[in-house]
Amino acid sequence: QVQLVESGGGLVQAGGSLRLSCAASGRTFTPYSVGWFRQAPGKVREFVAGIGWSGAVTYGSDSVKGRFTVSRDNAKNTVYLQMNTLNPEDTAVYYCAASLNLVALESGNFISWGQGTQVTVSA
Numbered sequence: 001q002v003q004l005v006e007s008g009g010g011l012v013q014a015g016g017s018l019r020l021s022c023a024a025s026g027r028t029f030t031p032y033s034v035g036w037f038r039q040a041p042g043k044v045r046e047f048v049a050g051i052g053w054s055g056a057v058t059y060g061s062d063s064v065k066g067r068f069t070v071s072r073d074n075a076k077n078t079v080y081l082q083m084n085t086l087n088p089e090d091t092a093v094y095y096c097a098a099s100l101n102l103v104a105l106e107s108g109n110f111i112s113w114g115q116g117t118q119v120t121v122s123a
Contacts, residue, residue, distance in 0.1 A: 002029045002112045004096050009117030012086055020081040020117060022096030029098055034072065034079040035105045038092035038119075048094070050105045051079060058102055063089070086121045093118050 008020040022034060035050030047060035049070035059065045069082040079096060097113035099105035 002026045002032070002098055004029075004034075004098060004112050004114035006094065006096050006114045006117040009094060009119045011120045011122065013122050014087050016086050016121070017082070017084045018086065018119060020083070020094055020096075020119075022079040022081075022114060024077040024079075024098070028074075029077060029079075030074045032098040032100065032111065033102045033105045034096060034098050035102075036070065036079075036081045036094055036096055038090075038094045039116075040092040043092075045095075045108075046092075047106055049081060050102050052102050056102065058106070060106075083119070086119075088121045088123050091119060091121050 002024050003026045005023050031053050033052045036048040037045050038048050039045045049059045051057045051070045051072050057070050067085045072079045093116040095116045097110040099110055
């Protein structure tokens with residue numbers, strides 16, 4: 001089974017940038033789609049972005065399109081989420097998850113997920 005560990009979260013001022021990493025261990029996640037979700041206090045989990053094994057990408061909401069970029073380095077077994085022009089509404093715990101394909105990913109059918117990394121954006 002593949003294990004996922006997120007890193008790269010932290011505190012940043014509005015307008016700043018962060019790059020999150022999701023590293024896999026246990027087995028290669030090359031065949032899988034990997035995505036990012038976030039959950040803010042008192043809110044439901046939100047799909048942020050996902051990337052298929054071949055590099056196809058999808059983004060969850062218009063609020064992140066153009067600001068967030070998902071990418072993967074299969075040689076490093078790592079998926080990234082570059083987040084630019086952050087605003088306080090982006091504050092949440094960000095999780096990465098793996099699924100058999102992008103449809104399953106967006107539907108919440110995970111085969112593995114990480115513990116999350118906190119992103120806090122100050123005004």
